[in-house]
Amino acid sequence: MANVVWHKNFRILLDLTRDDLDHPEFPGLWDLIYATDRFYGRRSVPVSERDLQCGGVCRDMGVEAPMHLRMRGGRREAVHERREDEERHSVPMSDEHKAYQERILRAAHEGGFGGDSEVRTRVGRTWIQTDTLVEGADGRRIGWEVQLSTIDESGLRGVRARAGKAAKNGITPAWHTDRLAYAQRNDTHWTRSDRLPAHLIARNGDLRIVSGFRALDFWHCDTSAVYPCPDGVRRCGKAHATAKPRDVFFDDMVRQTAAGTIVPIQFRAGKTMHRYWVTSADRDRLDDLHGNDTRLPADRDIAPASGASRNRPTCRPATDPLTNHAPKDLPYIPALPLQPPPPAIEAASPPTVEHINRARQRSDGTIGLPSELITLQRAADDAHLKLQHLSDNLERDVQRRVWREAAEAVQAAVTHYARTKRLNRYEVEARLRQLVRNPTQ
Structure with a gap:
């Protein structure tokens, strides 16, 4: 049972210990709500x-947590x-x-910051209670909200509303858990550590x-990029950012969020x-x-979120199963003799940097593309045909290198041209390719 009830439709808190339910502006509120709940029960x-x-x-x-109302010995009760x-x-x-x-x-005080637990902040007729x-x-x-309860993921509701209410009143919500299902939610900024007993957490x-902190990797969407284009095209020529997981010490997280050197962000990846x-x-x-988004942002110098520490780890770090350790005793394998270079054969010389620079400057006004781009594309096609x-x-190995160059x-010329003209690469x-390979179309 509980003395405080939340009415979803009226969006108010009802204090059953008070005759007017803490809402004197609504006379007869209890009679209305109790009669409605009894009607629902009969139906x-x-x-x-x-x-x-x-x-x-x-x-x-x-x-x-759904509830219903009842009267026991002339006393109002709300039952879960x-x-x-x-x-x-x-419990x-x-x-x-x-x-x-x-x-x-303790971490906050060591960083020179104050704090307290179970802080209750009044907001109008409601309140915010922070762990x-x-x-x-x-x-x-x-x-900081610590969520270690054993309720399932569907039972943990109202997190987004509670975090939003805290943010509107000047409190940056930071939710921490040791449950993987909670850490994968996107309703607020979650962090997660391994599940540990109390004596290990306290020392x-x-x-x-291990989850919730990211390092942003900024890169150009060109042929040398290692990430796929987030816009779903082959290579768009724009600059993008990719969020990469990084571990951070819990104590450093507490201190740096208070100092403002670690901040929350909303990062869109696809439609999520x-x-x-x-x-x-x-x-x-x-x-x-x-x-x-056409050029990479300038680098900023900042100390890493977490560095080396003299403290012993709270828990033993897990061994990376992907690490390949070479055996100690290996048979001796003599080095292979150097092979003579292949004989020179006649091959088309690859385009030079001068060709690329001229491709960036000259343009054919008839087709809208630089004429040197067409020359480079034809040279590549001829090398592939040969x-x-x-x-x-x-001979194929030598010619294959010529074709790749x-x-x-x-x-490189197409990427530079599209980026300069702000076109889709x-x-x-x-x-x-259509102009070179199918000029009649």
Whole structure:
């Protein structure tokens, strides 16, 4: 049972210990709500489909716990539908949860910041209760919420609304867990560490955050890029950013979020919006990239989020199963003798840098593409055609190198031209090949 009830439709909290439910502006509110709930009961409407939820501990934890009303001995009572929701009010805070709260406060104090646990902030007729609130630099407030409960992922609801309410009132939400299912959600900025007992969490060893922090890798979408184009084209010639997972020490995370050197961002990958923590330098570079995606943003010097530490690790680091360790005793293999260079054969010389530079300057006004681009593409096609007519393996190896160098020269010239003219690189390349290989179309 609980004394505070949340009405979903009216969007107000009801205090059953008060005659007016803490809403004197609505006379007869209890009679209306109680009669409505009894009507739902007579019509066999499930409790989960009614208008009432727990507004106390369950709501503070981000859990939607349906309730119904009853009168016992002239006293108003709100009863949970599920036993696990009722037990949440009587079960004390776990030792692991307390250890995290103590560690957050200790890390904050070591960094020169203040803080407190179970902070209740009044917001109008409602309130925000934060597990641990850290007072950072420049008026920054970081609200750490530790979620270690065993409820399933579908039972953890209202996180986005609770985090949004905290953000509107000047509190940066930071949710931490040791459950993989919670860390994969995108309703707020989650961080995750390994599941550990309380005595390991509380000690001064290095506790690592293994999920939630990212390092942004900025790159040009050209032929040398190792990532696929996020826009779904072959190579667009623009600048992009890729979020790469990085570990960070939990204590450093607490201190640097308070100092403002680690900040939350929303990062779009395809159609999905992710929420990560990154360094402030990466956040600034990402803002520059959004302002102009044709060139890479300038580098910013900043200390790494986590460096080496003299502390013993909180838990033993896992051994990388992909690491290939060579055996100690290997038979001696003599080095192969150097082979003589292949005989020189007649081959078309690859385009030089001078050709590429001229391709960037001259343009054929009739077809809209530089005439030198057509020359480079024809040279590459001729080299490839000659390769197909060779049967000697030695000659094919030499000609294959000539063809690859010619193809790389075309790709570099097309990329530079599309980037300079702010054109779609894929369309430029397709138009060029059509002009060279099918001039009549």
